[in-house]
Amino acid sequence: DSHIQYERVGADVTMKCGSMDWDAAVTWTANGTDIDESHLNGSYLILKNVDLTQSGQYSCYEGSSWHLKYQTYLRVGIPPKEPVLMCRSNNYPKGFYCSWHLPTPTYIPNSFNISVIHGTKEMVCEKDAFPKNRCHIRYVHLFSTVKYKVTLTVTNALGKNSTSLTFDEFAIVKPDPPESVVAKPVPNNPRRLEVSWQNPSSWPDPESFPLKFFLRYRPLILDQWQHVELSDGTSHTITDAYAGKEYIIQVAAKDNDIGTWSDWSVAVHATPWTEEPKHLTTEAQITETTSTSTSSFMPPPTTKICDKGAVVGSGAVAVCWTAGLVLAAYGVLFI
Amino acid sequence: GDSWGIFTFLCAALCNLPALPALNCTEELGTSQSIQKTYDLTRYLEHQLRTLAGTYLNYLGPPFNEPDFNPPRLARAERVPSATVDLDLWRGLTDNARLAANYRAYSRLLCYLRALDGQAGTAELRHRLGHFCSSLQGLVLSIAGVMSSLGYPLPAGPPAGPPGTSVAPNDFLKKMDDFWLLKELQTWLWRSAKDFNRLKKKVPPAVVTLRLEARGF
Numbered sequence: 025d026s027h028i029q030y031e032r033v034g035a036d037v038t039m040k041c042g043s044m045d046w047d048a049a050v051t052w053t054a055n056g057t058d059i060d061e062s063h064l065n066g067s068y069l070i071l072k073n074v075d076l077t078q079s080g081q082y083s084c085y086e087g088s089s090w091h092l093k094y095q096t097y098l099r100v101g102i103p104p105k106e107p108v109l110m111c112r113s114n115n116y117p118k119g120f121y122c123s124w125h126l127p128t129p130t131y132i133p134n135s136f137n138i139s140v141i142h143g144t145k146e147m148v149c150e151k152d153a154f155p156k157n158r159c160h161i162r163y164v165h166l167f168s169t170v171k172y173k174v175t176l177t178v179t180n181a182l183g184k185n186s187t188s189l190t191f192d193e194f195a196i197v198k199p200d201p202p203e204s205v206v207a208k209p210v211p212n213n214p215r216r217l218e219v220s221w222q223n224p225s226s227w228p229d230p231e232s233f234p235l236k237f238f239l240r241y242r243p244l245i246l247d248q249w250q251h252v253e254l255s256d257g258t259s260h261t262i263t264d265a266y267a268g269k270e271y272i273i274q275v276a277a278k279d280n281d282i283g284t285w286s287d288w289s290v291a292v293h294a295t296p297w298t299e300e301p302k303h304l305t306t307e308a309q310i311t312e313t314t315s316t317s318t319s320s321f322m323p324p325p326t327t328k329i330c331d332k333g334a335v336v337g338s339g340a341v342a343v344c345w346t347a348g349l350v351l352a353a354y355g356v357l358f359i
Numbered sequence: 360g361d362s363w364g365i366f367t368f369l370c371a372a373l374c375n376l377p378a379l380p381a382l383n384c385t386e387e388l389g390t391s392q393s394i395q396k397t398y399d400l401t402r403y404l405e406h407q408l409r410t411l412a413g414t415y416l417n418y419l420g421p422p423f424n425e426p427d428f429n430p431p432r433l434a435r436a437e438r439v440p441s442a443t444v445d446l447d448l449w450r451g452l453t454d455n456a457r458l459a460a461n462y463r464a465y466s467r468l469l470c471y472l473r474a475l476d477g478q479a480g481t482a483e484l485r486h487r488l489g490h491f492c493s494s495l496q497g498l499v500l501s502i503a504g505v506m507s508s509l510g511y512p513l514p515a516g517p518p519a520g521p522p523g524t525s526v527a528p529n530d531f532l533k534k535m536d537d538f539w540l541l542k543e544l545q546t547w548l549w550r551s552a553k554d555f556n557r558l559k560k561k562v563p564p565a566v567v568t569l570r571l572e573a574r575g576f
Contacts, residue, residue, distance in 0.1 A: 168546070232553065281552040
């Protein structure tokens with residue numbers, strides 16, 4: 025009959041051929057390959073200072089009859105190191121989740137046990153189907169003064185290890201990054217970029233638990249970021265972009281009052297609107313056909329500046345009015 | 360011995376004073392602005408408390424000033440009003456109930472803090488506590504102002520405290536009481552930010568439209 029045997033890396037392993045006497049004549053194989061007699065001590069197989077490559081199936085056959093007397097599966101591994109545990113509430117006030125992993129592999133199967141204690145009460149952390157090393161807890165009470173203590177124990181055939189986290193309800197609040205970040209140029213505004221985004225979908229109640237946002241942007245050619253903090257709204261217009269330069273933009277979110285900032289969102293790229301060269305020749309044609317005077321003043325093309333869609337902010341309105349007045353004045357002069 | 364009796368009496372006297380509504384200031388504030396101001400006050404107090412608590416816990420000494428200190432809740436600590444509430448219950452609170460809970464809690468917390476002020480060790484600590492108590496008094500009045508502008512009656516003043524529970528039998532338990540007081544205060548300030556966020560969204564529409572008209576757009 026066969027079974028599994030777990031041994032530590034670097035250990036010396038002695039395998040007995042089942043119930044056979046020490047002085048019986050036997051042959052050992054490792055994964056079907058005969059093992060040299062130098063590794064034998066009588067009918068015992070001696071493996072010194074085992075390493076990971078020596079994992080495999082070991083079989084012992086009686087010398088003459090070649091009957092299989094014993095079989096074992098050797099798994100070489102290491103006992104678990106202290107696991108890494110993280111707990112976070114990205115769906116406040118619904119609850120929180122904890123996830124964990126081992127800093128180095130053990131090469132053999134491990135089992136994890138997680139316990140959550142709130143004051144004197146033990147709470148059940150429901151294991152998630154996916155990802156595997158994760159469980160979640162629903163808050164029963166909100167605004168608790170008592171800390172939560174989460175203990176994770178890792179066990180395998182060669183040993184165990186554990187780690188603990190103790191925290192307040194508020195300390196672990198960290199939303200997911202904002203979603204659907206979009207950055208668009210603003211027509212006729214060479215220094216503007218319009219950025220919009222959405223609350224992370226995992227945040228269950230933005231009405232009662234509003235988020236505030238942090239936007240950062242820089243042209244690709246520079247290393248220095250510019251930052252804007254926004255206490256509400258899910259859009260912002262950048263007004264100091266360098267004309268014609270491609271920008272990289274990211275947004276982060278945080279509960280208005282508690283917890284920490286989310287990771288940065290996926291980066292979006294955008295370049296502010298630039299005037300296209302061919303428009304200059306079109307303007308020259310228009311002024312040649314409409315102007316009858318020899319005045320050196322070339323009135324600015326009204327279609328461009330005072331376009332309905334181009335009126336953004338009071339600055340542009342002032343330009344529109346001024347251009348209109350100037351044209352009206354010239355019109356009067358030439359009547 | 361006698362000083363405790365005096366403090367309890369003073370506490371009872373202070374806490375039974377009628378709270379003045381915030382409308383004795385010259386500016387007439389819309390309800391939504393009052394709520395915003397109350398919200399801002401809770402944030403300011405929460406910030407102030409961080410420094411105050413740090414200083415006070417250092418004064419109490421270890422283990423109270425250790426970041427991992429996580430003692431079990433003793434029965435006697437229940438007299439300090441707790442912000443902890445069932446999630447669905449908290450969601451379903453009426454505006455009146457929400458405001459009243461805040462008002463009652465801070466009135467009592469203020470009371471206990473003032474008692475603390477009387478026996479605090481260093482002059483710096485007494486000064487900080489005094490300043491904080493003034494700000495906390497401002498919060499209580501601000502909440503009262505919101506309640507009266509919404510037409511809600513103010514809850515009755517806090518009781519003088521059930522007899523026999525006010526004196527801690529020994530120095531360590533007294534320090535535990537102080538620790539839990541500061542903890543509850545901190546939690547209340549976090550909760551209030553959320554309470555007032557909810558209230559901000561539920562201000563009666565009539566008040567909001569009046570404000571827009573006043574801007575002359």
